[in-house]
Amino acid sequence: MNKEKILGYVEVFALVWVLVAACLWLMPQMRAFACGAMSMATVLLAVGRFMQTPFYQKYSPRDPKELTLRRLYHQRVFGIVGLILAAVFMWMPVGFYADVYFGPTSWLIPFVFFVVVEVYSTFRISAVEKG
DSSP states (O other), X not given: OOHHHHHHHXXXXXXXXXXXXXXXXXSGGGHHHHHHHHHHHHHHHHHHHHTSOOHHHHSOTTOXXXXXXXXXXXXXXXXXXXXXXXXXXXXXXXXXETTEEEOTTTTHHHHHHHHHHHHHHHHHHHHHXXX
C-alpha cells in the first residue's frame, strides 16, 4: 500500500470521525467527549490532508486543469480553518468575548462553512480530474 492511499484512508476516517463528533454533541451528557473527539479528528484530518502529494506536483504549470485545482485546493484549506474554528468554539464556555456573544451552538457556523466547502470542492476536484 502506498503513502497516498493510506493518507486517503486517514482523511476519510477523520471526516467520518468529525461527523460522529458533531452528532455526539447533540446529546448533553456527551458534549465534553464530543469536544475532544472533534479536536482530535480535526488534527487527524489536517495531518492527513496536508501530507498528501500537492496538486502542483501532479500537474504541470501549463496544464489547463492546474489553475482550477489550485483554486479548489486553496478553498479546502479555508475549509480546514473553518473546522479548526468550530473545534475551538466547541470548547469555549457560553458568554461574551470582545463584546460578541458566543452561545452553545456558535460552533455550527464555521462547521457549516467547512461542510459546504468540503462537499463543493470534493465534487469539483473529482470532476476536473476526470475530464
